[in-house]
Each structure stands twice: as structure tokens, then as C-alpha cells.
Amino acid sequence: MANTPLDKRSAAPADRIAAQLAFLTEACKLKSVLRATTLCDGSRRENSGEHSWHIALYALVLGDQAQADVNIDRVIRMLLIHDLVEIDAGDMPVHGTHDAAAQAQIEQIAARRIFGLLPPDQAQDFRALWDEFEAAETPDAIFAKSIDRVQPVIANLETGGGTWPAYGVTAAQLETRVGAKVARGAPALWSALKHRIDAWFAARASSLE
């Protein structure tokens, strides 16, 4: 992907750099895509650019929670590009109601346009990496998806439940929509969080009685 062999690069170096910079300037727009989740201090909603940084850091720190066959550097590369399609397609909250098939189609068109700004060899490599992430079948993609799901849970726990009450999320929904995916890639991590999640729902239940 990086350090592309010379023979795979386009002929004119100046054109290549121009295409790379055009892609990077377009990517800047991800900082203006807002997510449902807030910062850990609850001060404002998080954007998808800073979210992408945070979960790449999650992967670096929590890499020892992954299975032995996971390549953390590939996971980080995936996480750096995983949300770029949101520049065109927007962010869909995991607990929101939306047409998943229609959204997937919009994201496919977005991927073609955005990765298509890169020089052809890189466009192909980045697209393949994003497709691998989306398919969530390889060990690297499974771990990347775990990390992507776990960060909002922690943001919500840090802000007294965060967006869970607004979306009417139940412990059972959290287990199905989030827990199963986190546990698939990082079981010990989900166990550690499960204690905190159960405590939050138990406290909320008694406060509502």
C-alpha cells in the first residue's frame, strides 16, 4: 500500500503527488461529519475524523487483546480509512433506525468516488482494504470491527450512559448489537466492559423504580 514499487506508480511524479494531496484535502471533510456519540467528557458530539484517530490508538493500545494472527498495523490502516465513505454517506448510529441495504449502496458509490481520487494503484489498494473491513471475515477485519464498536460504549459509560437513554437502548440490545461483535474479536475486553455495563443498567433500573 505505502512504499508502492516504482513500476506500479503512475508515470509523472508531480501528477501522482497532486492526486494524493487532492485525496487528503477531500479527507479533511470527515472532521465535519458528526456522530451520535459525544466526547468522553460529554461536552459535544464527536466527529468521524477524531473518532478515527481515537480507535486507531485503541487498536495500538489494545493490540495484545487480539488473537495471535492479527496484524495490528493492518488493523490501524483499516481504521484510518474505515469511515471515509461517511463524507458522502453520513454516519448511521448503531442504535438508530435506517435502511441498511440502501445505506450500503450509498457507501459503495461513496467509496468509488473518494478512493477514486487517489492514483490508480492506491485507489485499488485502499478500496480492497475497506472492502475487507466491511466484510468482517478476516482476523484483521474482525478485530478492527471489535475496536470500532467498543469505543462508543466507553464514551457512553464515561458520560453516565451517554446516548443510551435517548435511543432507549436496553442491556439485551447492547449485547446483540455491540457485545457479540466486540466479543468476536476481543473477548477479554468485552468481559471487562460487561461488568461496568451491567452495573450501569442495574443502577438505572433502581433509579426508575
Next chain:
Amino acid sequence: MANTPLDKRSAAPADRIAAQLAFLTEACKLKSVLRATTLCDGSRRENSGEHSWHIALYALVLGDQAQADVNIDRVIRMLLIHDLVEIDAGDMPVHGTHDAAAQAQIEQIAARRIFGLLPPDQAQDFRALWDEFEAAETPDAIFAKSIDRVQPVIANLETGGGTWPAYGVTAAQLETRVGAKVARGAPALWSALKHRIDAWFAARASSLE
């Protein structure tokens, strides 16, 4: 760094995960540290969290502009953690006036506290990587510094000069403070930008005549 061998890990896995998550929650504060530079559309000032994502992506895309002995994955790891000290020390604009030695001391104390939240083996590894970045002597660190310097230049070019007029930056200052560092790690990249920078200063000079 990630995938730490078992014998280097602390005894209790739950304590280890708790320390890792405490570090990651603390890291969230980097999203509230504002930089002098704006987003590429000029709509607001950029924060150091989203900046860290953007330059990690820069490294991934522009990796083929690096010397052959540069390991892009190590560069990306460096860039993901390079600004964490700003949580305590704040961001110092490259064109601002501040006491560099005093700032360096504050950053040393910040590094001890923030990386010290991690399990001991990771605290040591992350600190060593940050020290390497700061020293800017190895090929990986030299390229990482180039990338860190080049992104604000592009943000300024995209926003009609951005913060250059406010800081009274001249073409000569840009060449000394930024150009020399970018060219050290990525000469072709600086050449490509030099054309656009010269055009901007030439246009500004005629508009002020």
C-alpha cells in the same frame, strides 16, 4: 509495542485492561486541544485529535515519497501518539512566539504522566517512540516530522493563506521553519508545494501594492 509477549505483561489481565482503558479515556481530551490551523474549508479551528488522524492518513498515502529505509507503519504509530503531551502542555503554533526550552520541559512532565497511565511495558514502549519522534534523528522520525509540518501548509493553501497573514509569515520564514524540515524527509513533496506557496506569496504581494 502491540502484541506484547506474555512474559512482559503485568500479572492480572483485568488490571491491564483497566489501565489501557484509563489511558484511552484520558487520550480523548486531545480532541479538545485547539490548534492555530483551521479545517481545509476554513470553517473552524482544528483540534489535535483530528489532526493526528489526518497526518497518520497523510503518512499512509504519501509513504511512497519517503526514503526506502522508512517503515511507514512505525511512522503511523509515532503520529498517532505524537501530540498526546498537548493534553497537559497545549499546542504551540510553529509561527508563534514561545519559550521553546520551557515548553520542552512541560512536555517532558506531560509525557511522564500521560504515558505513565499505561501498563509499565507499554508506558516504556510508547515513551521511547515519542522520544524518537521528538529527537527527529532516525529515518522514521524524520519522515514523521516532515508529514507533521506539511499538513498545516496545505490547510493554509486551501484557505487562501489561512493563518499566515495573522502571524505575518513571510515566504523566507516558511522556507526556514517548515520547508527545510519537510524537504529533509520528503523532498519531492516540498518541491510540489513550493510552486503553490510561491504563487500565493506572489499574488499577495501584487494585491498589497
